[in-house]
Amino acid sequence: MDHFSIILGLCRSALQTSNPAVVGHVQRLVRALEKDNVPQQVSALKKLMASEEALAEITPSRVVLSRRSLSGEILTPSVTSPVDKETGAPLAEIVHARKGDALQPLFIPALATGINTLLEEWSHVDELRAAGVRPALATMLFGAPGTGKTMLAHYIAAQLELPLIVARLDGLISSFLGTTARNISNLFSFANRYKCVLLLDEFDAVAKLRDDPHELGEIKRVVNTLLQCIDSRSELGFTIAITNHESLLDPAVWRRFDVRIEVPKPNALTRVEILRRQFDASMLDETYLRFLAWITDGYSGSDVEKLADFLKRQKAIQKANFDFFTGVRSYVQMSAYEGGSHNRSLVAADQEILARTLVSDESIPFSQEQLATLFGCTQPTISRWLKNKTISGVK
Ligand SMILES: Nc1ncnc2c1ncn2[C@@H]1O[C@H](COP(=O)(O)OP(=O)(O)OP(=O)(O)O)[C@@H](O)[C@H]1O
Ligand SMILES: [Mg+2]
Incomplete structure (x- = not known):
């Protein structure tokens, strides 16, 4: 059949309406194609029907909210990422997580409240539009390394029950310099076609590029394309950009993000919570958790977890001979650290x-x-x- 890919696209969109009449028509088409003896087309249609059915079964309430609030097709697990045309390398990773799948990052209460407000807004985009209010769909997360920014993006997408399209701009730029602008616009066209959250991780890669005097023409093109793509997506879908180097980004970039969230290093009580998640109560008493939180003053969430992992490994090896203070001292000895306060040195x-x-x-x-x-x-x-x-x- 000519133009089968278009027919397939039409069927995909129609099946997402969950209208039983559509299913009946697609089944008729399958039977007709079977008669015509075109097994590849039959198998493509059957696969499509199976994936739509599976999606409806596993997640009955999935995207009820998003179906209404965002335009676009549903990004099923059978859809693959766009690729670089020359190398065939995927331009993004697509993560499908359900609500309970992504761990909630632990933050100070004010930030946790801010995140909940954002989630609430993003869950009510349709109502905002109905009230004539323009929803803020682009968010910039910035802060020190290892503070849970990427984790937060995954959590937000899972809470909204939307797939996350993860693009690391550093990888996108460095591996495809020369075709970067085209890859960026292909990536955005792909994201704009589906209901999803687009994550632009390591966003400062673009700004860093500007320091390279050899690539000026290309960089200008890449930056312009990126800014245009962000602009044209601003009404269409959710975008999260992440950077560790916010000072490198110029005002033209900041302006495009209505919501800007600084993710700080955890305070003492948040470090206790992060540690509590790492050790079950029978393994380490609350007092020890508090002590670990005290010596990790100045650590990021990721570094706090590294200390917990070290102690868990030591305990697993040494079993009954494990001594808490000896373990902590060994860790401090073995982990030269710039960011921590002098608390850690006091363990000795x-x-x-x-x-x-x-x-x-x-x-x-x-x-x-x-x-x-x-x-x-x-x-x-x-x-x-x-x-x-x-x-x-x-x-
Ligand atoms: N606030 C937090 N709450 C709970 N866990 C955290 C937190 N911050 C970091 N972690 C732990 O550290 C890991 C790494 O965090 P993540 O990759 O999200 O940091 P990041 O801010 O994106 O770092 P980078 O800037 O280096 O990319 C997480 O998967 C999680 O296990
Ligand atoms: Mg990250």
Whole structure:
């Protein structure tokens, strides 16, 4: 049949309406093609029907909201990413996650509230439009490395029950320099065709390019294409851009993102929460979690997890012989770290000094009882250590 790819596209769009009459017509088409003996076309149509059915079955409530709120086709798992025409390399990764699949990043309450507000807005795009309000569909996430920005983008897409198209701009640019502008516009056309969230990770790659004097013409073209693509997508679908180097981005870029969210390093209480997710309660008592949160002052969420992984590995190897303080000291020894405060270096200090430092630090309060648990001694001993404060002169 001529123009079968167009017919297939029409069937895909029609099947997404879940109208039983459409299913009947597509089945008739399959039977007719079987008679015509065109097995490839029959198999393509059957595959399409199966994937639409499977999608409807696994996620009955899926995209109920998004079907209404965004235009575009449904991006089923059978649809693949566009590729670079010369190398065949995919331009993006497509992630299909359901609501419960993506872990929620842990943030300070103010930021968590901000994220919920964004999710609420993005879930009610249709109502905003009906009220004549232009929804803000482009968000820039920025902040230090390892603070959970990429994790947050995955979480947002999963909460909206939309597929996430993940494009890393650094990869897109460096591997295809010369065809980058075309690849960027192909990527956006693909994203604009479907209901999805488009993630532009490592967004500063574009800005960094400008420092390269050899590629000026190409860079101008790439930057212009990217800005035009962001503009034309602004009414069509959700876009999240991520950068660690916000200072490299110029105002022309910032202006295109209505929502800008700074993702900071976790504070003490958030570090406790991140650690709590890492250790089950039988493995590590709350007091130890608080101590780990204290020594990781200045760490990103990702670095806090690295410490937790190290301790879990040590505990698995050493079993009953595992000693918490020895484990923490080894980690501090083995992980040269620029970003941390001096708290981490104090793990090597005398326990008495450490106990006094902990009670005088208000970021994470420790009771005498907790200090006794931490150092494996009695409360009167702790009390004596704390009274020694004036004698030893240590604050
Ligand atoms: N706020 C957080 N809450 C929970 N886990 C976190 C948090 N921040 C980081 N992590 C952990 O660290 C991992 C890495 O985080 P992620 O890749 O999202 O950081 P990022 O900000 O995108 O870093 P980069 O800028 O280097 O790309 C996450 O998968 C998660 O396990
Ligand atoms: Mg990231």
